[in-house]
Amino acid sequence: MRYLLFFLLVGSQVSAQSFQEDSVVIRRMADDILNQGTAYENLRTLCKEAPARLSGSANAAKAVEIARKMLQDAGADTVYLQPCMVPHWVRGPKEEADLLMAGGKNISLNVCALGNSVGTAPAGVTAPVIEVQSFDELDKLGKKEIEGKIVFLNYPMKQTLINTFAAYGDAVVYRVQGPSRSAKYGAVGFLLRTLSTSLNDYPHTGTTRYDTTLPKIPAFAVSTNDAEKLSHFLKMKMVAKLSMKAGCRMLPDTPSFNVIGELRGVEHPDEIITVGGHLDSWDLAEGAQDDGAGIVQSIEVLRTIKASGIRPARTIRAVMFMNEENGGRGGQAYAAAAAKDGLHYIFGLESDAGGFSPRGFSIQAQGLRVMRPWEPLLEPYGACEWKEGGGGADVNPLTSVKAVVGELQPDSQRYFDFHHAANDVFDAVNRRELLLGAVNMAGLVYLVSKYGL
């Protein structure tokens, strides 16, 4: 029925013959990727040789060189670096958090500082803990109850939201705004229940943002298991104080780069299709799902188009964005350059939701109208759910130059088991799931390169 629907909807836009030709081309790329794809081995290299590649770190610089080499090996016509200044936050020694129990015992918690957090004084900060589950609760307690305490924000991600990114979207405000909203009432520290859909011992980091008009207080995440434990202890009135210690700090901005590989279009070289992910990762992780997967998939798109003998009508750029995690400077720099270079940025596709089995794409409405007839071409490869939506954080700034943006939508169920945590390692990625994502991305990029937008 899908096929029938296809021809009914498409009418004269794409002929049955083109459909047949395109399906052969996409099949050829799929076979190439599944049999000879390099994405999985590239991911191993990136994760093992440049783990913890947070912006400004030595490993981020190493990742730039690794990506440059991979793009050259993939057969790009040109590979170049695009400079951008990035924040440079460093964690310092491993953070500590100890519960001082009413009975005198000490209990260690699995914690990490949130990204961009300030550190504590060398002796740490020690204070009573107060648990809240929302900002409403925090506001109700106010200065009287909060001042001088550490706020423990224990908001679990909603299990009932089927797409885990919706649950993340619902909860992430506590990580981003929690420290300053607590500082407003005189809190001296902030402890966030890790944003994860699973119960385990890994604390997940991620960006927090300080309101510069308020004191900057140290901000930690605690693992979901320990959040449950702490909450229980608090209910039992077993906790005297919490002691937090961190040596993290923000250094001055430092130069870094986006890495760009290009296949020049033969008919419309000035029409640019951008496909990318982000090269930086949090420092606790190998950055496999977030977002080594998107990096190696984007390189794979370029590789397979070249290897399949396609000479694209429009220019295809694989872009490895820097600094998605704690600043977004790479995406901003790319869009700023795009605003000046006189080229036409028609489409920006990102993969930054993990290397899981592809389910579909989210694409802005004006692009989706054009692309919808192509959906049956990718359905055999698993990306059968095409929905109206935005792109990833790195390509979204391209809307300022009128590009259509979109994002690969892999299955979301496992993503927040790994996101920003030490278990986001190469082994967390399944080879076939990763490669199938690349197959679908290559198919969509090929179609845009042929038909335009």
Add this chain to the structure above:
Amino acid sequence: MRYLLFFLLVGSQVSAQSFQEDSVVIRRMADDILNQGTAYENLRTLCKEAPARLSGSANAAKAVEIARKMLQDAGADTVYLQPCMVPHWVRGPKEEADLLMAGGKNISLNVCALGNSVGTAPAGVTAPVIEVQSFDELDKLGKKEIEGKIVFLNYPMKQTLINTFAAYGDAVVYRVQGPSRSAKYGAVGFLLRTLSTSLNDYPHTGTTRYDTTLPKIPAFAVSTNDAEKLSHFLKMKMVAKLSMKAGCRMLPDTPSFNVIGELRGVEHPDEIITVGGHLDSWDLAEGAQDDGAGIVQSIEVLRTIKASGIRPARTIRAVMFMNEENGGRGGQAYAAAAAKDGLHYIFGLESDAGGFSPRGFSIQAQGLRVMRPWEPLLEPYGACEWKEGGGGADVNPLTSVKAVVGELQPDSQRYFDFHHAANDVFDAVNRRELLLGAVNMAGLVYLVSKYGL
């Protein structure tokens, strides 16, 4: 558009009001399962307390008691055991396989005996190895080249088939028929490249079947990594002989049981909906993906229907089938009883493709025609691909009593990483993926219980 299509297609069959009511009921079950579901903890119990529950084993008997208790706890009106005789194959001590290299060195391979294989003499079998990649090749070599040798059948699963079950279907004939087809030419042993889509060190077992007119030769699987290594050594002419040793043997058939829990229908108690998985597992594994997942999901269906206050119009049975892996006797016994009891078996739904994210259902054509209008009701929960197809091995015999059969279709990419191997353990299953499968099964079973077929 899906919703529009829905109302266009459905017309008077299901009113907009029913759609609304049903979507509320399914949402309630989904929330219940995702927040309070017991399937994940049940899976932990089953895997940890009764791993390696191969038919006839003490752990299989233990699993029967565990399942009975779980069905009672889930709120079944009745729980009972249905007797069946099952094959009783035992592996004995861990198998050994050593390459005797031309230079005199010995190299061990990661192997296991295939299920139902005969053992070797206590001293093992030692012979030259000959590699083939297909039965055609085997037939061409014939008795002259094969006699007195061990056949190494090195056929990799096809990476280019997107659904890995299609690749398994393509390759499994070598496991099932390989030993006898080799014995026909005088082979003294058989070594199968493990049926897996990944490269690793786990040998995967699984049933082989002997042609009783031919000598029964010992049949092993070798891990995919070691298959690659062996093939390389053979090409280099580095291998003198292979020595295989196994103590496995088939014992006489032994009594066992299907475990059945029932919610009695209030309007049509004689119309039976069967939802199940198989309770037995291979002896090397905890049987988490295969098929602990299907067991705990089926129990969850019953539990949530009861917990949600639904009094089903038709009778719902959660059936834990015994002996799917090496005989199928449980499924046969259930269908044989169904042929005699005067009840109407309208639908049999199986989950035996792993506890991965649900993608859809395969359902026989005559059932799919009725069910198609329900598809949008489950689309929010991920099972959006409904295809014509059969059921699982345990419910398929119900076609003899005219039941419609079907199967949950989870994402297939990771399944053959674990199938029949020692890494099929509880930790290989993701909680949310497992529960979402149960949500979709519960939705479909509820709809059949309400509208019939």
